[in-house]
Amino acid sequence: MPCPLCSHNKTHKHGKTSKGSQRYLCPNCKQTFTDTFDTIYYRRQVSEEKVRIVLQAHCEGTSLRGISRISRLSYNTGVSLIRAGSQKAQLIHNAQVQAVDTDAIAADA
Ligand SMILES: [Zn+2]
Incomplete structure (x- = not known):
């Protein structure tokens, strides 16, 4: 690679x-x-399964304390994963939105 x-x-x-x-x-x-x-899994001890659970719960509006209880991770670990996840999502969003051809949008609209 x-x-x-x-x-x-x-x-x-x-x-x-x-x-x-x-x-x-x-x-x-x-x-x-x-x-x-x-990826958000880089240099983390938390399993991919747990990361998925934390982000899923967050998307569904579960409180940070609730996420900590469900995942059995510490409060701070949960917060850290959600931060990493949202930063990553923002980067992907920015990269893809930049790549959008504005002429094509204007033509469609
Ligand atoms: Zn190199």
């Missing part, structure tokens, strides 16, 4: 993380990273 930091194409496998996911090393910028780089 290409390096997410410098886009160098030839990265090498570089052992596994403590959670058992593949770690990569970029020979160009000398940084290591994993498959989940650039």
Whole structure:
């Protein structure tokens, strides 16, 4: 996979993380990273299932204390996941909205 930091194409496998996911090393910028780089799961101990539960509960309007109870995560972990999730969503939204062709919209409208 290409390096997410410098886009160098030839990265090498570089052992596994403590959670058992593949770690990569970029020979160009000398940084290591994993498959989940650039996702909200990167460098978190929380399982993807729990992240999903927290974000789902938040979308349905569950209180932060309620989310903490359902997921059995600490209040602060829940808040941190929701922050990360909403930042990520905002970035994706911004990137896609920028890519919209305004001429096409004007023509449709
Ligand atoms: Zn690199």
